[in-house]
Amino acid sequence: MSSTKEMVFNFSAGPASLPKEVMLQAQADLVDWNGLGTSVMEISHRSKEFIQVAEEAEQDLRDLLDIPDNYKVLFCHGGARGQFAAVPANLLGSASKATYIDAGYWAESAAKEAEKYCQPHIYKAKHEQDGHLAVLPASQWEIDPESAFVHFCPNETIDGIEINDLPETDKPIVADMSSTILSREIDVSKYGVIYAGAQKNIGPAGICIVIVRDDLLDLAQNTLPSILNYKELAEKDSMYNTPPTFAWYLSGCVFKWLKQQGGVQAIEKVNREKAAILYSYIDESDFYKNSVHSNNRSIMNVPFTLAKPELDAEFLELAKEQGLVALKGHRAVGGMRASIYNAMPIEGVQALVKFMREFEANNA
Amino acid sequence: MSSTKEMVFNFSAGPASLPKEVMLQAQADLVDWNGLGTSVMEISHRSKEFIQVAEEAEQDLRDLLDIPDNYKVLFCHGGARGQFAAVPANLLGSASKATYIDAGYWAESAAKEAEKYCQPHIYKAKHEQDGHLAVLPASQWEIDPESAFVHFCPNETIDGIEINDLPETDKPIVADMSSTILSREIDVSKYGVIYAGAQKNIGPAGICIVIVRDDLLDLAQNTLPSILNYKELAEKDSMYNTPPTFAWYLSGCVFKWLKQQGGVQAIEKVNREKAAILYSYIDESDFYKNSVHSNNRSIMNVPFTLAKPELDAEFLELAKEQGLVALKGHRAVGGMRASIYNAMPIEGVQALVKFMREFEANNA
Structure with a gap:
């Protein structure tokens, strides 16, 4: 070596x-995991050994974020970009509008993908304040009353912008937390959906976490691919199809590491x-x-x-x-x-x- | 260790x-790949080091399967189940029908997902012959003349069935080769689309290879999520969003191993x-x-x-x-x-x- x-x-x-520490452990276990004589990535996702990995990862994430019982935790294919489509296609129901708060590159990208499914009402929240880039307070965000949900990105990786407040609204709040999840305390109960691509604070690229309130599971459009359908994924414990097992395993190791911290x-x-x-x-x-x-x-x-x-x-x-x-x-x-x-x-x-x-x- | x-x-x-051999090499390189002092899964997919991994993997696959230049090779999220939706949503164009040859569990599952997008004409090709399970010759398959394409699964993992012939048809032939790709020689030019989830003959779960003839790239439906859109993926070299980089890397290692064999x-x-x-x-x-x-x-x-x-x-x-x-x-x-x-x-x-x-x- x-x-x-x-x-x-x-x-x-x-x-x-x-x-x-996680990478060194993954290395030690790579070709002979758990005494099985094979890698964790070479076993069936339906084996009792992998089911245990999957369940522990979910429970550890629930513990870390204090996720209420009425929220499902999904481990999805497709990254956060997949969710740019999945969010409107899962949540619009009969509505044709959604509000997208734009404070940077990623929020804007999400709104663009949403145009395939609805008329996004885009509210530009980024402005200049005292010669600096800033975001208008959430209390001032303009939310279209016909919106099925309000989408925003609380941390913009490119702009280096973070949003620390939430709007007062009866619409479900949807947050792309790819680059902020697990970095600071949040109150999950304030959100309808939280999603996060793994490759910043969770694990390797190729898996995406979705935390969704269970009253939002019945609104999907018919043409939504099953691999992105929250209800189907929830019913199948995120094993509607073969999940990215190694990425799931490594994410679970990171959750355990974070608990140790x-x-x-x-x-x-x-x-x-x-x-x-x-x-x-x-x-x-x-x-x-x-x-x-x-x-x-x-x-x-x-x-x-x-x-x-x-x-x-x-x-x-x-x-x-x-x-x-x-x-x-x-x-x-x-x-x-x-x-x-x-x-x-x-x-x-x-x-x-x-x-x-x-x-x-x-x-x- | x-x-x-x-x-x-x-x-x-x-x-x-x-x-x-591949797993042992991956283990040796896991925390310090290519002398970078980090894992290959901890670097940007847009770094020159990863671009080289990505390009070599594609070229090695092209060499192995002798893929003609008028075919794009895509490395996708979502597994083969994602393609069950992506195939009709990418290929139907203005057609409303497609033929699905049913010779087992996976072909049937693909046809079921296709119902979201079209009326699949399902042809039951599995039958009993001399007291054994068999598949009717491709020359006998009934192909609906209004079909946008003909879909089949040449190797059914559950039934243990393999199909070795192809129909004579002017429709694009689409094959789910998840469990047969790279196991035997094929003539790629006979197909419109070949796709394969990685987790059998390619690499770890969480990446799916799509080989698509370039005249089929302009037929996608508007509501198709971008992460599954062949044209967008082809234009962005499969980096429309962050790809599952470690799975891509490991697939590339398997391709090199196969060349060595x-x-x-x-x-x-x-x-x-x-x-x-x-x-x-x-x-x-x-x-x-x-x-x-x-x-x-x-x-x-x-x-x-x-x-x-x-x-x-x-x-x-x-x-x-x-x-x-x-x-x-x-x-x-x-x-x-x-x-x-x-x-x-x-x-x-x-x-x-x-x-x-x-x-x-x-x-x-």
Whole structure:
């Protein structure tokens, strides 16, 4: 086996870093899991061994998020993009409208896919405040009264924007939590549907978690593919077809790891500390800049720019030499982005700030 | 790391055994792939490192199946069940009919999902011949002239049935090759669409290969979710959204392994030899029975029953003690089933026959 580099901190926005302890355990067990002499990915999803994996993963997630009993937890194919279609096709019923709150790239993408199924009422919530990017308070969001639901994305990975409030509404609230789930405490009972692609805070790409209130299971359109139908998935315990078993297993390992860290409350504290270290340094520096208003700064994705963009390539190259990888910003916005999901240890953020400080000293 | 059992032969129908060499390499590389200090599942699907994985996997598959240039190769979410919906929703165009050849459980399931999109003309091709299960010759299949396409499943995993001929028709032929792809030579140019869930002959569950002729890309229905839209996937090189990267990587490793074995022609020879060993013994024995006609016996899935079904549990228990696992038949048909996909070495089949012979001697 090749030796593992000691000091790589991976700031990828997704597929993102997974907890090192989880990866080492998965490696140890890869060809002989549970004493079976085979990998967990080589056994039937209907075997008692895999059913136990599946059930434990669901229960651990229920524990971590304190999910009420009247919510189903589904493990789906198709990623969050699949849910951009699945949400309207499952929830519209006889309605033809839904409200989409637009505060960034992902919310906008969800609204675009929804046009296949309904007339999305799009409310632009992103605005400028004191020279910074910000999101209007949820109390001001304009919700179309004929909407079947209200969709929003509480953390925009590309823009580095986070939304911390919820609207007062009798419509089901649907949230794309791909890049924020399990990073901070939430009250699941306030939502109709929460969904999240795994590849940030949960596990490898190729699985998507859907948490859906059970009174919303009877509204699906006839032409919805069964693999995306909440009711069919709920009735079959997410085994309508062969699920992505290895991704489900690894997600379950991450849930157990998170419980060992003290759960969501404990990891939120660490996440806020990590974000504070990075934003504080950026704010005190004249060389780096983050343009999001402090009310809406993401604790998961921290985009920043250099005062001298011509040094971007050098910054990335030197960072990589120090084991600080995947810091390049999204192609839509340029600059840098440090994604500091649950699996990023505080030492990674400290190492990044140390490097940024040195780079500034050499180039300011 | 726990030690690997030497002698486990895994006859699971799917998720199935993967080549041992591939699994050992994946294990060695799991936490530090390609010298990056991270796993391949922790890097961006848009990184140059992953793009290379993706492109090589596609090229290797093209080489293995000699896929003509006018076919797109897609790596999709959703498994073959996702394609049960995707096929009609992508191919119907303005047609409202399609022909579904029914020779087993999976073909029937595909036809049922198709009812959401069209009126499937279902032709029952399974019949009894000389006291055995058989499939009517493709030349006799009744194809509705208004059909947009003809769908069939050339290998039925549960029934243990294989179809080796194709109808003469001007309609695009669509084949669910989940359990037969790469097991024997095929002429891709005869098909409109070939699709296959990975978890038998390709890789882990959670990825599905679609090979589609490029003149069929413009017929999709408006309400088809983008993640299942062939044209969108083709235009985006299967990265319309984050693909299941680890499953894609591992599939690519299996393709390279298969090339090292000499490709499809060479593995077909081994597969036919493996199947012949098992069927020959079953036929010479009075204790075991396979009820499929020799014309249609699957070389991938071999169901068989014991003369004394009350010994089923003991058979399974003793087999497991000898490292012969996952031999229980599908719950729909009972008995036993040995799935002997590409990754099953001939030694596994020999060990199974040796055990069956001993069990017969002790219990006949």
